[in-house]
Amino acid sequence: MITLFITLILVFISIAIWQMIKIFDLTRVLKGEKIDDSQIANDKDNRINAKLMLGFLAFIYAITIICFIKYGHFPLITDAASEHGVKIDTLMISTFALIFFVQTITQFLLHYFAYTYRGKKGNKTLFYTDNHKLELIWTLTPAVVLTGFITYGLLTWADVMNISDDDDPMVVELYAQQFNWKARYAGNDNSLGKANVRLIDMDRANILGIDESDPNASDDIITTELHLPVNKPVLFKMRSQDVLHSAYMPHFRAQMNCVPGMVTQFLLTPNMTTEEMRNTPNMIDKVLTINQIRDEKNKKLIEKGEEPLDPYDFDYVLLCNKICGKSHYNMQMKIIVESQEDFDEWISKQTIFKNSLIAQN
Amino acid sequence: MSEYIEFDKDHHEHHPKETFITKWIFSQDHKMIAKQYLFTGVIFMGIIGILMSSLIRMQIAWPEEPSIIFEFLLGKWAPEGVMDADIYLALVTMHGTIMVFFVLTAGLSGTFSNLLIPLQLGARDMATGFLNMIAYWLFFLSTVLMVGSIFVEAGPAAAGWTIYPPLSALEVAQPGSGLGMTLWLVSMALFIASSLLGSLNYIVTIINLRTKGMSLTRMPLTIWAFFITAIIGVISFPVLLSAALLLIMDRSFGTSFYLSDIFIQGEVLHYQGGSPILFEHLFWFLGHPEVYIVLLPALGIASEVIATHSRKPIFGYKAMIMSIIAIAFLSTIVWGHHMFVTGMNPFLGSVFTFTTLLIAIPSAVKAFNYITTLWKANIQFNPPMLFAIAFVSTFITGGLTGLILGDSALDINVHDTYFVVAHFHLVMGISALYGMLAGIYHWFPKLFGRMMNKNLGYIHFWVTAVCAYGVFFPMHFIGMAGLPRRYYTNSNFPLFDDLADTNTIITVFAIIGSLIQIVFLYNFIHSIFYGKKASQNPWNSTTLEWTASMKHIHGNWQGKIPEVYRWPYDYSKPGYKEDFVPQHIPLKKGEEEY
Numbered sequence: 001m002i003t004l005f006i007t008l009i010l011v012f013i014s015i016a017i018w019q020m021i022k023i024f025d026l027t028r029v030l031k032g033e034k035i036d037d038s039q040i041a042n043d044k045d046n047r048i049n050a051k052l053m054l055g056f057l058a059f060i061y062a063i064t065i066i067c068f069i070k071y072g073h074f075p076l077i078t079d080a081a082s083e084h085g086v087k088i089d090t091l092m093i094s095t096f097a098l099i100f101f102v103q104t105i106t107q108f109l110l111h112y113f114a115y116t117y118r119g120k121k122g123n124k125t126l127f128y129t130d131n132h133k134l135e136l137i138w139t140l141t142p143a144v145v146l147t148g149f150i151t152y153g154l155l156t157w158a159d160v161m162n163i164s165d166d167d168d169p170m171v172v173e174l175y176a177q178q179f180n181w182k183a184r185y186a187g188n189d190n191s192l193g194k195a196n197v198r199l200i201d202m203d204r205a206n207i208l209g210i211d212e213s214d215p216n217a218s219d220d221i222i223t224t225e226l227h228l229p230v231n232k233p234v235l236f237k238m239r240s241q242d243v244l245h246s247a248y249m250p251h252f253r254a255q256m257n258c259v260p261g262m263v264t265q266f267l268l269t270p271n272m273t274t275e276e277m278r279n280t281p282n283m284i285d286k287v288l289t290i291n292q293i294r295d296e297k298n299k300k301l302i303e304k305g306e307e308p309l310d311p312y313d314f315d316y317v318l319l320c321n322k323i324c325g326k327s328h329y330n331m332q333m334k335i336i337v338e339s340q341e342d343f344d345e346w347i348s349k350q351t352i353f354k355n356s357l358i359a360q361n
Numbered sequence: 362m363s364e365y366i367e368f369d370k371d372h373h374e375h376h377p378k379e380t381f382i383t384k385w386i387f388s389q390d391h392k393m394i395a396k397q398y399l400f401t402g403v404i405f406m407g408i409i410g411i412l413m414s415s416l417i418r419m420q421i422a423w424p425e426e427p428s429i430i431f432e433f434l435l436g437k438w439a440p441e442g443v444m445d446a447d448i449y450l451a452l453v454t455m456h457g458t459i460m461v462f463f464v465l466t467a468g469l470s471g472t473f474s475n476l477l478i479p480l481q482l483g484a485r486d487m488a489t490g491f492l493n494m495i496a497y498w499l500f501f502l503s504t505v506l507m508v509g510s511i512f513v514e515a516g517p518a519a520a521g522w523t524i525y526p527p528l529s530a531l532e533v534a535q536p537g538s539g540l541g542m543t544l545w546l547v548s549m550a551l552f553i554a555s556s557l558l559g560s561l562n563y564i565v566t567i568i569n570l571r572t573k574g575m576s577l578t579r580m581p582l583t584i585w586a587f588f589i590t591a592i593i594g595v596i597s598f599p600v601l602l603s604a605a606l607l608l609i610m611d612r613s614f615g616t617s618f619y620l621s622d623i624f625i626q627g628e629v630l631h632y633q634g635g636s637p638i639l640f641e642h643l644f645w646f647l648g649h650p651e652v653y654i655v656l657l658p659a660l661g662i663a664s665e666v667i668a669t670h671s672r673k674p675i676f677g678y679k680a681m682i683m684s685i686i687a688i689a690f691l692s693t694i695v696w697g698h699h700m701f702v703t704g705m706n707p708f709l710g711s712v713f714t715f716t717t718l719l720i721a722i723p724s725a726v727k728a729f730n731y732i733t734t735l736w737k738a739n740i741q742f743n744p745p746m747l748f749a750i751a752f753v754s755t756f757i758t759g760g761l762t763g764l765i766l767g768d769s770a771l772d773i774n775v776h777d778t779y780f781v782v783a784h785f786h787l788v789m790g791i792s793a794l795y796g797m798l799a800g801i802y803h804w805f806p807k808l809f810g811r812m813m814n815k816n817l818g819y820i821h822f823w824v825t826a827v828c829a830y831g832v833f834f835p836m837h838f839i840g841m842a843g844l845p846r847r848y849y850t851n852s853n854f855p856l857f858d859d860l861a862d863t864n865t866i867i868t869v870f871a872i873i874g875s876l877i878q879i880v881f882l883y884n885f886i887h888s889i890f891y892g893k894k895a896s897q898n899p900w901n902s903t904t905l906e907w908t909a910s911m912k913h914i915h916g917n918w919q920g921k922i923p924e925v926y927r928w929p930y931d932y933s934k935p936g937y938k939e940d941f942v943p944q945h946i947p948l949k950k951g952e953e954e955y
Contacts, residue, residue, distance in 0.1 A: 010873060010876070011876065014820065014880070017820075018817075021816060037893060038812070038893070038899075039812035039813065039814060039815045039892070039893050040741075040743060040812075040815070040899060040900070041741045041742045041743045041746075041815065045742055045743075045815065045819075046740065046741065046742045048742075049742035049747060049819065050740070050742065052823060053750070056823075056826060056827075059827065059830070060754070060758075060830060063830055063831070063834050063835075064834070067834060067835055067837075067838050070863075071835065071838035071839070071841075071842070071863065072838070077841065087770075088770055088771065088773065088774060091768070091770055091771060092765070092771055092774075095764055095765055095768065095771065096765075098764070099761040099762065099764060099765070102757075102761060103757065103758060103761055106728060106729075106732065106757050107754060107757065107758070109732050110731075110732050110735070110750065110753055110754055110757070111750075111754070113732060113735035113736050113738070114735055114740060114750055117671070117735060117736065117737060117738040117739065117740050118740050118742065119672070119739045119740050119741040119742065120739065123672075123739040124672075124739065124933045124940055125671070125672050125673040125737055125738050125739045125932065125933040125940070126673070126737040126933070127673075127674060127932075127933050127934050127935055128673070128674070128676065128733075128736075128737070129674045129676065129677075129678065129930070129955050130676070130677055130678070130679075130680075130955075131676075131677075134733070135677050135680050135726065135730075138725060138726060138729040139680075139722060139725075139726055142721055142722050142725040142726075143722050146718050146719070146721055146722065149718065149764065149768070150714065150715055150718050153714055153718075153768040153769065153770050153771070154711050154714060154715070154769075154770075156770040157707065157710060157711060157714065157768075157769045157770040158707070158711070160770055160773065161707035161710070162707075178534065178625070196622060197622050197623065197624035197629060198622065198624070198629050200624050200629070202627065209624065238704075241623070241624050241625070242527065242531075242534060242623055242624065242625040243527045243528040243531070243534050243625075244525050244527070244528065244637055246702065246776075246777065248777075248843075248845065250774065250843030251843075253773060253774045254773065254774075255702045255773050255774065255776055255777075256702050256704065257702055257703045257704055259636070259637055259638060259703065259704050260527060260620070260621060260622055260623050260637065261620070261621030261622045261623075261634075261635065261636060261637070262621075262636065262638075262704065264703075264704030265704075286859060289859045290855060290856075290858045290859050293858050293859060293861070294855070294858060309855075312855040312856075312858070314856075317854065317856060319843075319845055319854070320845075321776070321777045321778070321845045322525075322777060323450065323520065323521045323525075323528065323847045324528060325450075325528060325534055325535045326446045326447050326450070326535065327446065328450070328847065328848065328849070329446070329847075329848035329849040329850055329851070329853060330853040332853070332854065
């Protein structure tokens with residue numbers, strides 16, 4: 001409603017300005033002044049638009065500064081919750097510094113030149129077609145800078161994607177289907193039982209299509225919440241049952257698609273428990289803000305006689321980040337990072353695959 | 362051969378008499394075809410695409426509030442004014458498809474390649490007017506099918522404009538993957554056929570029909586851009602056609618090119634052995650060059666407009682050509698940067714990171730050359746010039762964030778978030794749109810013989826420019842907060858609650874930015890009929906199109922085709938009284954070309 005109102009006002013203002021221009025022109029005609037209706041910019045247009053160019057430069061700078069202040073607490077640049085995440089963040093910050101530097105200078109030159117060299121009648125410009133030295137400089141400078149960034153980026157990439165057996169990771173399967181996630185732990189033997197969606201048997205509650213005859217499968221554990229012990233490498237094996245999904249864990253700087261017909265993987269080591277993350281200053285601020293917003297909403301909801309929203313407390317989430325159908329926007333799983341003891345206690349309470357099957361007679 | 366010369370001289374007299382149908386509908390004249398592309402591709406599809414974006418933004422900003430606008434425009438898909446989640450995805454899909462393919466590929470290239478290639482090269486018409494006509498009508502048919510698909514029972518295609526299978530292949534996965542997707546695929550097949558015919562025509566015309574003296578290094582940068590665009594179109598579009606054909610086979614004939622091991626809605630499907638990743642490779646083999654098919658014509662137009670209105674030669678003409686060629690070459694070997702997290706081998710990811718970041722070099726050269734062109738210029742702030750300068754601005758802002766997305770390690774975390782949406786909208790969406798608008802304002806006198814109103818042009822420009830940054834700049838930050846794109850509502854994640862007010866601001870900017878286009882539309886249509894009559898060469902430009910007959914005639918020039926003696930950027934050349942020397946003026950004795 002507010003937008004409609006704002007836009008209506010803007011439309012009326014535009015109409016008013018337009019009509020005023022018309023009246024202004026008409027009076028000038030009546031006064032016998034010559035008006036320039038060639039529709040080609042004259043010196044006055046050049047002056048006005050040149051000033052506006054300078055104003056626009058200020059606008060670009062202002063919007064940059066406002067955005068950095070208002071939204072710049074950078075949830076994806078600070079407080080990475082995984083070991084490799086810190087490396088990605090450092091790379092991100094240095095890339096940002098470069099972008100910020102280049103953006104500030106080039107936008108300044110562009111708009112400042114536009115302002116300074118505004119047209120005046122009769123002016124002639126410098127006939128300046130080429131300068132090989134100059135062009136060489138601005139071909140080589142980006143080339144050199146980029147070589148540095150490419151090398152840095154590739155080293156980080158190799159580091160992040162490298163999966164070596166020395167890590168001795170815990171193996172966990174992330175299983176995607178329209179529109180929810182399941183996790184499958186490998187159990188004591190740390191090796192997942194073979195699986196294929198063709199083996200899904202709803203009558204026996206074999207919902208992930210695990211091969212019952214595989215000995216590795218019997219101690220697998222299927223859960224709807226993802227618990228991870230802190231500081232222990234986890235090797236995720238991603239599988240999808242129907243369409244493409246993407247397992248996105250923003251706080252861990254991790255993402256990998258789930259592709260039907262194949263298994264993809266991603267290794268990470270969470271290094272901050274849920275509790276620790278909740279206690280970082282950024283997160284305390286964020287949760288406070290969010291709860292204020294929710295309180296505001298609740299006031300309205302209570303007025304309408306509806307159920308108020310629960311207060312929010314931070315939890316890591318796994319989101320689906322590849323368009324997968326109607327409820328794509330609500331495909332999530334809670335992730336809890338905890339101490340090894342808490343994790344062991346939790347996992348010991350879960351039912352192993354062998355026992356979860358419904359016996360058929 | 363004497364007959365041939367006769368034909369050249371009095372071409373228009375020999376032409377068969379025109380009927381209403383051959384003049385306005387099945388025209389083979391490149392100027393009329395350019396106008397047809399302008400009205401179907403840019404104006405008609407543009408209105409639909411922009412309207413859809415406003416609906417999308419309204420849904421994102423106010424997900425729970427019922428809206429009369431939804432109820433009115435979406436009917437049964439917005440019961441009681443609340444948008445259906447499936448139709449949200451359909452809107453996102455159709456907005457992307459229409460904008461990328463119909464407005465910015467066919468609309469942009471179709472209008473300006475057709476108008477300018479013969480006129481700027483000094484040709485009577487395209488190499489084959491008949492194929493040109495067929496190309497337009499295939500495009501028209503494809504438009505009809507694509508727009509028609511919006512009205513089918515289960516809704517149009519809704520798997521995203523990239524239509525990744527299995528979502529797009531299985532009707533059980535999504536209602537839009539039924540008849541809607543079939544129509545999408547057929548429409549795109551026609552579109553590709555049209556695009557190929559058009560591109561081949563452009564290439565042949567540029568190679569063969571240049572007037573005397575018009576060597577390759579005397580061609581305006583617009584023509585260079587259209588030329589390279591057509592070449593990458595011919596290289597990459599057939600791959601999309603084969604991708605689409607294989608998808609049609611999977612959908613309708615039970616093959617398994619892209620599908621394997623699928624259990625959906627309680628049933629195992631028979632597909633075995635295919636891979637969705639194959640589709641992604643085929644799609645992006647077109648998809649990435651496609652963004653340059655969109656961007657290069659805009660770069661060409663900006664070069665021409667900036668030189669003309671700053672009354673100064675474009676700086677580094679040859680470097681500009683080289684960088685267009687370099688960008689085009691690199692564009693065909695970077696497609697994998699859309700697929701860093703698909704499960705593709707990480708080593709391949711490294712290769713694509715390397716090639717992708719290399720694009721920054723020719724792009725930087727272009728940006729610096731534009732800026733240097735403005736240095737010590739005599740800038741005439743006509744509306745086309747404003748759009749061209751803004752083009753350079755958004756090209757830089759949007760291009761720079763490509764350094765993050767092209768870097769595989771950083772892409773892990775911002776892949777498919779709003780950061781991507783902000784990046785590509787600025788660098789290819791808004792930039793190409795600015796290029797297109799600059800082109801329309803600049804060549805309007807050539808198209809319709811009249812001038813557009815400059816004051817309305819100024820209002821249109823400044824509001825659009827502010828809104829474009831207002832929409833897409835904050836969007837980067839939403840993406841960096843981890844918000845995924847293509848979410849119907851974010852309210853299921855309390856984590857994102859604090860982004861809601863930013864989303865509202867973005868939507869307000871988006872709606873104002875959309876509405877201001879009405880000013881442009883009014884100016885455009887009003888000026889066609891009542892605009893001030895344009896003079897022969899209103900912008901004092903050097904290129905050949907301004908020597909052609911103002912009245913649109915077959916064959917473009919009343920008498921002989923002018924001969925060309927110099928490059929197209931002799932602005933403010935020392936030794937001349939005027940600040941421009943058209944290409945058809947012979948060099949003075951002892952004068953160097955440049």
